[in-house]
Amino acid sequence: MYKKIILVLIGLVLLLAGLEKCYDYFLKKNVNLKSSYVATHRIGADVVFLGPCEPLWMMDPSRFQKYTGLTAYNLATVHASFAENEVMLRLYLEGNPPPKYLFLYVTTESVDGSFNVFNTYAFAQLLDRPWLREFVQREDPTYSRWLRLPFMRYAYYGNYVHFNLVQGIKHRWENRAVPYFKDGYVPPHGIIWDGRLELFEKTFPNGRVFLWNPKEISALKSLIDYAKGQGIRIILYESPMLNEIKPFVLNREEIKQKITKFAGENGAPYWVFDTLAISSSRACFFSILNTNERGSDSFNHTFANFFLDFRKREQP
């Protein structure tokens, strides 16, 4: 019986090691995985947008280029913390020259640390990079402990990986080279009102105090320092939020001032677009912080004009 146990274990280890190689290969072939795609494709944008879902579904590089003449790429990923933002930037810079400008989305929610996370599974196929392993070890130590075992880098968050694998096999089969996000932007087609405002109001009927989370601030500083080190002009910004939520964010002004002060100390401007007309209408939003197509149309135009003015002031 002991022989059989050893045989099963050896067979399992070998099979899992083989499976890990298959996952490595096919996940890298999945062009819809932004982390893999930006690390292996030449994009060469002048401007890069970074952040979680708000910029992902809001900042349209093609419109930005139309208004400003600068090429742009949207590097944002869903639910991404500042640490994940930095990883995305580093991956992008592996195959691309540094952009001239980097726009990083920062709001009360993103410095709190409860809403955005480091989505480790998005980088599982790229863990052969020592610097990325360091990030993962810091941001997700439990996952890191399992990495000594074969295949565990995929098994641990399996539910987030299998669909990408199937898609990778399909892309390899079709020899696909273009992702569904042409320039990183994912337009909010067909996304309807998600009810998060109602849920927030129900959960925090007396409002919520947001945190100034040291871990997030440290990650933000690291990202700013890294971008500056690469010669990138980094600009922090906050896109419009629905006015209805503002009374429920009890310390919004305090956090806003702290971000402005922090940005100033680190040599980055902080643009806040919270007085635009679109903020007052649900017709321009599908969630508290996410504009729909109509809202995005309007904001992209405003943002590009603001940038052009800023640029004129900076380079008269």
Add this chain to the structure above:
Amino acid sequence: MQFVSLSFLVFLPVVWLVVRLAGPAHKRALLLLSSLLFVGWISLGALAVLLFFSLLTFYGGLALSSASSFRKQLFIGLVLLQAASLLLLKYVESGNAGLHLLFHEAGYRADLILFAAGFSFYALQHIAYLSAVYHRRTVAEQSPFNFLLFSAFFPKFQSGPLEEAPQLIAQFQTGNARPDQLQAGVHRIILGIFKKMVLADRLAPIVGRVFSSGQVSGSGATAAGVCLFTVQLYFDFSAYSDIAIGTGKLFGIELTENFNFPFRATSVSDFWRRWHISLINWFGKQVFNPVAYRLRRFGVMAILGGVWATFLLSGLWHGIGMTFLIWSLLHALYLSFETLTKYKRLGWSQRFPVWLYTFWSTTITFLLVCFSNLFFRSADLSEALQLLRQLMTTPFGGKGLIAGFLSVLAGGGYQEALFNLGVTGILVLLFLILEKSLLQRILSGKGVWLQSFALLLLVFVFGIFAHSDYFIYLQF
């Protein structure tokens, strides 16, 4: 320490190896030591509570066997002390006002629950032991170490199966596991890990989207969520029992089977002969039989009295609250109906082909159990009522199959969520179809290594590793 955790993955082989190398002469001492370590690992408080109640029951048993006067008073006192402690624990755990707030505000509630780890299970075993000694069905155990090991034996400490002292203690005296026991133990543990990590834990988020999510869904998604909870509960708890039974076998100890394909039950009474068997056996011996015996002059009322007493106490054992009360009343009602219509149903069954009657009665039984579990799983009565209201609405809440049904269960209508829902559905269905043959293969030993290899591979590929260590029945 949980069964599906890295610490247990190290603990079990080390303990097994030490026991094996030390030989049968040291088996009891080493099992006792490792069991106390296991309990102490959960919390030192749990260890203290275990020691107190085990030694109290042990010496109480000795006193009951030798006392010539006040035997009844002593027996009632000892049983009441454990039953009252159990009730107090359920009361605090249920979050009822007053006492709960007292503990909660002092920051002790979580500690108290850890303190009481396993108590719900070993208290019942203690009561059964005292009853057996009092009624002179068994002689009192003479060794405190044996009795302590009976209470603390780590494979069954946290959630059973419930064992009887003489049978289990006798097995501590035997030698090491036979090769067939070892083999069956290893495969049973692997089967349990598969059920927990691949089936129960994949179903958990789907069920969680219907219960306690604050989300209002149509009757289709609500009914599916309620039914899937019953399936999840079965996989979760039977996985625990599989691991416990398998672990016992590794040490040459046969624990009681807790499940026997409950979804194949053709009536609710049949269901209760197949679900949490050791608990229902306990209630049968300690509650149903005495009550039915006392009411024996009243004919069928004796059975009904026993059923109602059993299920009201079973509901109380699971927790204090309206939801558990309704759950227990529903089962008492089901069983009363079955008792009163037994001969009529027999007549009906002969009018239909066997396969049709079996299919029909199995489906009805499953749905009745699922309906009762709506209350079992609901956080409170208002949630249960909300789910009942949802069951009365249109199947997809007026949104269509994908938006109103699949995307509710999948946690979003996007492809990845639907893909994962599909994978879970296929795995669950396949397992339910193959379950009997998988277990038979473990018993026969034929092709079982290949089976375990495949199950382990599926654990790695489709198992949930993050947050997979919590078993539902640990809360009871």
